[in-house]
Amino acid sequence: MLLDTNVVSAFLKPGAEQRSPKLVAFVTAAVAAQSLTISAFTEFELRRGVEELVTKGQGQRRLVALLKFLDRCDVLGLDGGGGWDFAAKLWARGRALKPAVVLTDLDLLIAATAAFHRRPFATSEVNLVKNLAAIGLSEVTLVPNE
Amino acid sequence: MGFPAFASPALPEAAFFLDWEALFRRLPASARAKVTWTKPRIDAGLKRLLTESVSDAVLDDVARDLMEPVRALSRAILELLASNRDEFRASVMDDLLREEGRLNAFLPDDDSRDTLAWVLGFLRSFVGLVMTMVEPEHLASLDAEQLTQESTDPDLASFMRGQVALMAAVEAVRQGAGGDRCSTLIDSAFLSFMAFRSAIRNHGLWLSPFPNETSAERQQSLLRYAARLRETLTDQDWQTLERACARRSRTKTGKRSSAPAWVISADASGHERCLGVPQTGR
Numbered sequence: 001m002l003l004d005t006n007v008v009s010a011f012l013k014p015g016a017e018q019r020s021p022k023l024v025a026f027v028t029a030a031v032a033a034q035s036l037t038i039s040a041f042t043e044f045e046l047r048r049g050v051e052e053l054v055t056k057g058q059g060q061r062r063l064v065a066l067l068k069f070l071d072r073c074d075v076l077g078l079d080g081g082g083g084w085d086f087a088a089k090l091w092a093r094g095r096a097l098k099p100a101v102v103l104t105d106l107d108l109l110i111a112a113t114a115a116f117h118r119r120p121f122a123t124s125e126v127n128l129v130k131n132l133a134a135i136g137l138s139e140v141t142l143v144p145n146e
Numbered sequence: 147m148g149f150p151a152f153a154s155p156a157l158p159e160a161a162f163f164l165d166w167e168a169l170f171r172r173l174p175a176s177a178r179a180k181v182t183w184t185k186p187r188i189d190a191g192l193k194r195l196l197t198e199s200v201s202d203a204v205l206d207d208v209a210r211d212l213m214e215p216v217r218a219l220s221r222a223i224l225e226l227l228a229s230n231r232d233e234f235r236a237s238v239m240d241d242l243l244r245e246e247g248r249l250n251a252f253l254p255d256d257d258s259r260d261t262l263a264w265v266l267g268f269l270r271s272f273v274g275l276v277m278t279m280v281e282p283e284h285l286a287s288l289d290a291e292q293l294t295q296e297s298t299d300p301d302l303a304s305f306m307r308g309q310v311a312l313m314a315a316v317e318a319v320r321q322g323a324g325g326d327r328c329s330t331l332i333d334s335a336f337l338s339f340m341a342f343r344s345a346i347r348n349h350g351l352w353l354s355p356f357p358n359e360t361s362a363e364r365q366q367s368l369l370r371y372a373a374r375l376r377e378t379l380t381d382q383d384w385q386t387l388e389r390a391c392a393r394r395s396r397t398k399t400g401k402r403s404s405a406p407a408w409v410i411s412a413d414a415s416g417h418e419r420c421l422g423v424p425q426t427g428r
Contacts, residue, residue, distance in 0.1 A: 009391060014377070014380065028369065036368055046390075053383060064336055065379070067336075068336075071264075
């Protein structure tokens with residue numbers, strides 16, 4: 001199971017157990033079943049936000065905390081073996097539909113990472129689930145942020 | 147196995163130092179006399195890290211300043227130990243264990259102790275690997291010109307930053323400096339060694355600080371770090387992070403999800419334009 005950035009973010013927010021108990025239970029079960037797997041693009045998204053805090057002089061300890069967490073995650077990318085080609089074809093498949101399905105690059109690349117590595121994908125974004133289904137990615141779980 | 151281009155043979159020299167004064171004392175008088183000059187330079191460098199704000203710039207400065215004296219000390223100890231590789235490796239590992247105990251007792255919180263465990267675990271893995279790849283005799287026989295060339299290696303620079311931050315943390319313990327400064331230095335060492343690990347990964351080498359960790363232990367660590375992140379990052383921090391993650395899926399017709407991250411418009415020819423990313427985020 002590869003988790004989208006929105007799922008990981010909700011899992012890591014202050015008071016997540018109270019704010020999003022179902023989501024926390026889902027992620028905890030995913031971790032227990034295997035590990036916490038994310039895309040390199042999710043790592044990039046989280047990392048750049050914390051780097052912004054570091055740049056503002058607010059973040060060395062925050063960065064250390066994030067990196068220790070990420071160090072225990074399995075991070076998958078698209079390099080090697082045709083991952084980028086696969087993502088490009090997905091993008092084109094969406095554009096060829098009528099009406100076209102155009103995902104943001106990060107949505108596309110994260111979902112493509114999961115599919116390329118034959119992992120189910122979990123996201124909290126309803127529209128993303130629909131759009132991914134439209135381009136043929138059906139092994140997607142919607143994890144409500146609740 | 148060949149030695150990757152990144153890892154100049156001089157690299158492991160830097161790994162032998164945590165308690166540099168103990169190392170200094172371990173040298174026979176004749177060997178110590180040759181490296182007496184290193185002491186005031188190391189003292190001065192570490193003093194900066196104990197008295198000034200620990201910024202990247204200061205850490206870079208000190209790492210550069212200490213490269214030569216640290217190497218000189220390393221060479222002295224390597225010359226002594228080159229004849230017995232197993233003993234050498236054992237002594238390095240023993241040093242790490244002893245310093246870990248001292249630092250652990252001094253650090254003010256579990257989070258810092260956990261970071262220290264990562265740092266020293268990484269060093270153990272690195273030194274253990276190097277010792278299986280490079281003969282100490284080779285390290286000890288490197289000439290000054292080789293060392294000078296390697297001193298400009300950016301990968302080595304990140305390693306040296308971590309090294310001097312750790313040396314300063316040990317010095318902080320010795321001097322009874324504040325635990326918070328010690329924590330900051332350990333955090334700096336962690337970030338530097340993470341950068342070094344990423345650099346050597348580009349050469350196909352991956353080192354785990356916890357090579358014997360089971361899957362269950364890893365999962366427990368992950369959940370513990372997640373809980374720690376919930377305590378560390380505030381709601382205000384998450385506003386910044388969410389802006390960094392801002393995106394939404396969309397269709398060409400311009401239909402958007404309820405909280406759009408991208409504002410799409412179409413010009414007269416039907417081409418889409420991204421007008422911006424609102425601050426509401428994801």
